[in-house]
Amino acid sequence: MAILNRDALAIVMAGTTHVIDMGGKNAFIYYETDDRAHMLLPDGTRYHGVWTLLDDGYEVEWTDGPTGSWKLDHTPGAIDYVDATGAARGRISRIDFGDPQRLSA
Secondary structure, three states: OEEOOHHHHHHHOOOEEEEEEOOOOEEEEEEOOOOEEEEEOOOOOEEEEEEEEEOOEEEEEEOOOOEEEEEEEEEOOEEEEEOOOOOEEEEEEEEEEOOOOOOOO
16 A cells, blocks of 8 residues: 555646546546545546645545545555545546546537
């Protein structure tokens, strides 16, 4: 288990869309800027909100949605999203540059 730190997160987050495999269904999170994010869940729910880097993860506050703390856990060949309880909730299947899903629209 290697939790990505602030410097690594700054590289792989702002300006990218994370495609997250959640057990065979994909969620998409577009980190538009260093503080704005947009999410599309597998059930079609959309959220927009603000996020902040921490030393070993990030916090996000979705407008009209949940607030939470997350870490990205790197193992050889994989990066998992880990919630505040330490449970892996999804695996990054790819990282796209920009907003190909048009989540910010």
